[in-house]
Amino acid sequence: MKVVVCVKQTPSTTATISVNDNVVTWEDTGSGKPNVVNPWDEYTIEEGIRLKENHGATETIALTFGSADSVDVLRTGLAMGCTSAVHISNEGAEEVDALDTAAVLAAAIEKVEDVKVAMCGKQAIDGDSGVMPMLVARKLGWTPLTFVAAINEITEDSITVERLLENGRQVITAKLPVVMSVVKEINEPRYPSFMGIRKANRATVPTWSLDDLGVSVSAPRVNWQKIYSLPAREGSVEMIDGDSMNDKAKKLVDKLFEEKVI
């Protein structure tokens, strides 16, 4: 049984992002690494590796669709313990909408062959749509299992998971193959080991083109017409005066009622 983990490269959470004339740029002087594994996908990678370690998966394959530079996230996946990785080049398809991204990922998962579980993060911290797991499942005709917080059991042809919903946990069993999205409650991602980093740096990561997958992408159906930074939030401070602590507290409570905070 093979497992595919879909990993997206995103700006690091500590990057400073600026927008100029509809063009978004970012840098991260602190960490020196402006692009990282989408933080939600760290849980995906970890769970994929655990399926190999604890549930008899034969291979855990990391997959990304993006620029040449995005191979970096696959190396992180390899350093953490994925068995192999595939990069799908976005050359000639730099602007792709979610539906086509899903078609690309689905075609790649099919090309890997014999995949029983494909995993995504809950969402990407840049695009933030959280739609990819459902779209990929639909494209493949597989069962989508979203917001998975625990994998209880995997048999020859079924999987039992716990989904984290707003009002509790739902335990469900589904037939394989499935596409899952995982939430951060599922595990604590390991740090890549130095030994892993070395191995990952020496590994060759194959690149598949859209032609290799037999997928063509159209012009985005959703157009990003304008991108701008939110205006800086304005705030003001008011020091509350009063004769005594009680008096001050009372005035504060009145104010909070007035402003409908409480």
Place this chain on the structure above:
Amino acid sequence: MNFELTAEQREFRHVVRNFVDKEIKPRAKSVDENHEFNWEATKKMGPLGLLGLQVPEEFGGADVDTISTTIATEEIARGCGSTGLAISAHNNLGVGPIVDFGSEAQKEQWLPILATGQGKLGCLSLTEPGAGSDLRSIKTTAVLNGDEWVINGSKMWATNAGIAETIILLCRTDGAEGSRTLSHIIVPTETPGVIIGPPERKMGLNGSPTHAVTFDNARVPADNLLGHRGKGLAQTLATLTKGRISIGSLSLGLAQGAYDASIKYAKEREAFGKPIGQHQAVAFMLADMATEIQAARHMLYWAAWLKDQGKPYAKEAGMAKLFATDMSERVCRNAIQIHGGYGYSSEFEVERMYRDTRLMSIGEGTSEILRMVIGRHLMAE
């Protein structure tokens, strides 16, 4: 000539930095205040490779080069001086000699436990109440009795002793005085007759326990002799030469941490209607800090690079430690200056960094001894 880190080195730095920001830096204040060693983070270091930085992979180590080791040490100290010292002493002093001088059997016995975090840490105990810089005055003895060494004597200032699996001991294995009768012996801390004193009370580095250790007829197998009998001093000097890059890196990390805090503060804190960093006197302090930090980092990388190339590096390692440790003290001092009254408060981390960095010009070769070593090299050239 190439000043760039390799892709692998950059990735190491990223991983360690990330680890330090999540697991080490947030606990730095409390380990100092509560005099606690950060075991929780240390246990997680094993799988990462931070406990066996230069241990061959076959024994569970990361086997990285000296530049990567320098980077790792700097990063840990940037987050927490105490944890930095403990882990650096473990790697360089407690584990390094086994890698460099150990027999195959000793490596197999100790390295996997020490390098992977399965066991406790490593420790090297040289200093005695009456012998620090002058190791020729060491009095602790080990006498071969059948197939056992019987050890007696007192050691001082052993970093990690209380959290160690093993102590590598420098002691006299033959009656005569002088430098040719000293040897290293590996002593498991569990050995009856090894008495580890309570943690010393110190100015800083309170999250890194330092202990006096007494040996009262402690017996270990004859096979625990590490390296060659009578070559203990030479083995020690080789270890300390490497260790100098490491102590330099700790100083660098502390300086970088103090600088990071200062630049942030200088942008936020206002006086006389503008951020204090826009007052020239403060900006000049920041400029000097950044310049000196850069210089120290290059000196350390240079010494590390020479070592990785298999070239002589003792003089350069000495220079790098001498400069980096004094530099770090100046930087941490000015970091407090920039923070004003708050800098003197233990609420702000620069106060701790200043106390932590003070050790660095004393441990593993005082600045005075280093000048002596460098001077000797210069005169011999």
